[in-house]
Amino acid sequence: MPSAQTAAERIAELRSEIDAHNYRYYVLDEPSVPDAEYDRLFKELRALEAEHPELVTPESPTQRVGGEALAAFGQVRHEVPMLSLGNAFEEQDLTDFDRRAREGLDLPAGDLFGDGAELEYSCEPKLDGLAVSLLYENGHLVRGATRGDGSTGEDISANVRTVRNIPLKLHGSGWPAVLEVRGEIYMPKAGFEALNARQLESGGKPFANPRNAAAGSLRQLDSKITASRPLELCAYGVGRSDGELADTHIGILQALKGWGLPISRELKLARGLAECREYFQAMGEKRDALPYEIDGVVFKVNSIAQQRELGFRAREPRWAIAHKFPAREEITELLGVEFQVGRTGAITPVARLKPVQVAGVTVSNATLHNMDEVARLGVMIGDTVIVRRAGDVIPQILGIIAERRPADARAVAVPESCPVCGSAVERTQLIKRSKGRETVSEGSIYRCVGRLACQAQLKQAIIHFVSRRAMDIDGLGDKIVEQLVDKELIRSPADLYCLTFEQVVALEGFAEVSSRNLLKSIEASRTPTLARFIYALGIPDVGEETAKLLARALGSLERVARALPDVLVYLPDVGLEVAHEIHSFFQDAHNQQVIEQLLKRGVQLQEEGDIHPEFAACATLAGLIDKLDIPFIARTGAQRLADRFGSLEAIIGADWLDLRQVERLNEKAARALRDYFDVPENAQRARDVEAQLRDFGMHWQSERKSVEGLPLAGQTWVLTGTLEAMSRDEAKVQLEALGAKVSGSVSARTSCVVAGPGAGSKLAKANELGLKVLDEPAFLEQLAKLQA
Incomplete structure (x- = not known):
């Protein structure tokens, strides 16, 4: 170090130079110095920092070696949900x-004279790793x-800081003050092979595949x-961003690259479906030559405005899709079939195979799914079978090689009694209901009738x-639940609320602190929302x-x-079969007893009230x-x-x-009506339904009015475009709290349309129909008045 240069100046110079080399190596794929020179600079920086x-x-390149081990991961609530594709x-x-x-x-469709309007898509490989969120504030x-589950993940901050191609400080300038980067952390093939070699040398167990290795590595305490x-990381998008970003997906990724974040080197723009197909085929051909594992290609509508217009359905975006490669197949021998018991008592056949490598x-x-599938495949124990990983994930048997069947092959037989509790096994019945008739046929599922007396179902x-997403009792993992059931400390969910400190501390793996923490978590779960409680009932x-x-x-x-x-079928998306499942569950005496015990033992439901004005x-x-x-x-x-x-009485x-x-009303219909109501059970069914509609306030003679505090009851609102003061999900929650129904489409029955920047066809249709339209400032002003 020159005498005129201070240690602080030299350290800053080395850090800048090493960061630049990392950027050229990991992001640009253009290393400018040999490894030996990089190692020399790194060694000098480490020595200077040891002296000073x-x-x-925290941003120094030397600070990627990991810190003290954690007791447990904290939880992180994603402000913008991380949805699956x-x-x-x-x-x-x-x-x-x-x-x-x-x-x-609303793009023009194709006809005999053309293919219609084409969309632009971003194309990139679907890496086989673990999705992560990286939050940068002021570039750090x-x-x-x-x-995690898309809404809540685990805080792995200490671990992601050790990943060498993740910048601890963003490069350049122009990045938003708050920027949440999303990407996939994966393990390259060469690194995976080297890691497994080290595992074997040290007597450890090798990892099954690079994805498991990456996920396990990131979840180390x-x-x-x-x-x-x-x-390594590959960035694929952003979540929260407090600032302006490019108006295309590829533009955003290029900006991330400029700020030091690695993106896919295979990123490409495709115009129309044909170019997407070409890209998919090309990636399939070069898949094995890539330095990392991929299981398909991700296509995303490139325009951010169009992404916002398309929005989401359930838990996935309408503007993106993962096109998976065809499953890879191998042949092996079926050694046996075992039967597993699920939560609802379903007996599922599982094939035990002679181990074989499939797609690495x-x-x-x-899985054999059910006995109908066994019959369809014609599979017998001893057969040579074709195995594939469906979607490169779930192994399944595709078929058999009949000419290789041995003479001693045995048929797959359903056990007469449950393999766990010994209770009888019954075949389910399918009841098809239509036009007043019920048709009963045999189902493909066999069930143990032992219910919660069966330990498998109870667990x-x-x-x-x-x-x-149910009662959210932290610390009750699968193994702990198994212990509690095996020791007969709990025989139903209600027994959780009777556990004592002495019982918990005696469990394997528990000490005083962890026992008290579990009991606190159980205590905190006593006040679930009604929705959580219903979901938790299973x-x-x-x-x-x-x-x-x-x-x-x-x-x-x-x-x-x-x-x-x-x-129940008056509720949207509740069909008759689901309605019967709900009704049957609550009519069951055992279920009634468990619910009664839960309420007696201190479970107090929140957010109960009147029927919704809608x-x-x-x-x-x-x-x-x-x-x-x-x-x-x-x-x-x-x-x-x-x-x-x-x-109704007049019709009956x-x-x-x-x-x-x-x-x-023709004679056939009149005769059917008379025949139907001449059956006393049918007439009573209709009367019972009317009585309950009246009791619930759903009857046509019930009072239809806005409940106090719900000024928008009976109104339908539509949100379109981008809202800056709050997310559209937040706006939906506030509107629903005021009694409104929030719809995804505009019609003549729409009461009001809230249009933010980027609003497209929905705004145009609202104007065409002469509907009331509010921009975001007017919407916020109206919300304030209604909530005052």
Whole structure:
């Protein structure tokens, strides 16, 4: 170091030079110095920092070696959810995705004379790693998190700081004050092979594949272990951003590259579906030559404005899709079939295979789904089978090689008794309901009838009950639940609220602090929202969104538990089969007992109230007649009956002379109506439904009015474009709290459209229909008035 230069100046110079070399090596793929020169600079910097520890900063290249081990990961709530992508496995899936995107943007469709308007797509390989979120504030990396369930992830800040191609400080200038970068952390093939070689040398267990190795490395509580692993990042987008970014996806990625973040070197712009197909084929051909594993290609609509216009459905964007490569297949021997018992008692056959490598992963088990699938495949124990990883993830048996069947091959037989509890195994029945008739047939699922007396069902039911999106009891992992059930400390979810400190501390892996923390977590779970509680109960076919709908619409557990199937179908997206599942669950005596115990043991449901104004007086007499599915009585016929008689009792009691006076009601329909109501059970069913509609306030004679505090009850609002003061999800929550229904499409029934920057076809349609339109400032002003 020149004498005139201070240690601080030389350290700053070395850091700048090393950062520049890292950028050229990892981001530009243009290394400018040999490894030996890089190592010399790094060694000099480390020596200077050792002499002057007061000059060490978190952003120094030397600070990627990991710190003290953590006791546990903290949780990070994603301000912008990290959604998963829809998958395309066939070429038609990609074609359908492109069609839906163009239709959603109201682009001209093709005809005999042309292919219509084409969309621009960004194309990049789908890396097989772990999705992460990196938060930069004023250019400095302040937090790293896993994707988790999309809403909440784990804080892995200490670990991501050890990944060498992640800049601890952004390069250049112009980046937003707050920037959340999203990307995939993966392990290159060469690094994976070297890591496994070291594992074997040290007597450790090798990793199954690079993805597992990357995920396991990032979730180490000791960041020094992470630092020793050959991990890399590839940025694929942004989440939260407090500042202006480019108006295209590729433009944003190029900006990230300029700020020092590595992006895919295979990134390409495609114009139209044909170029997307060409890119997919090209990547498939070079897949094995790439230095990292990929399992497909991701296509994203390139225009950010068009992305916003297309929006999201359920938990995935409408503007992006992952086109997976065809599954890779191998052949092996079926050694046996075991039967596993799930949460609902379903007995599922699992194939035990002679281990075989499929797409780089050792496969020794494969799903057989159900006995119908076993019959379809014609598979027998001892067969040579074709195995594939569906979507490169789940191993499954594709077929058999019949000519290789041995003479001693054995048929796959369903056990007569449950392999876990010994209870009887019964085949499910499928009940198809239509036009007043029920058709019963055998289902493909076999179930253990032991219910919660079966430890397998009990364990799975409690694992679901305590999960993050249900009752959210932290510290109750699968292994702990298994211990509690095996030791017979809990026989139902309600028993969790009777656990004592002495019982918990005696469990394997528990000490005083962890025991008290678990009991605190159980105590904190006593006040779930109604929606969480319904979801936690594990009702068949009732997922998180359906649970939210039941809670929001009916307002109380008592109403949900009493609701008849014919009433539940008045709720959007609740079909008759799901309605019967919900009703059957709450009619079951054992389930009633568990719910009663939970409430007696201190579970207090939050956010209960009246039925939502949207569903007040939502039923009509014609609608009720139509929903009874009387043969030959369609919707128009039901409306004519309602217009003629005016009440359910009048229709039930109508004689032939009365029915003949109903306009355009033919003799066949009149006879069907009379035959239906001549059955006492049918007449009573209709009366029961009407009585409950009246009781719930859903009856056509119920009062339809805005409940106090819900000034927008009965109104339908549409959000389009970008909102700057809040996200569209936040705006939706506030509007729903005021009683409004928030729709994704504009129609003549729309009450108001809120249009932010980038609003497109929805705004144009609103103007065409002469609807009320508010910009964001006017919307915020109206919200303030309504909430005052």
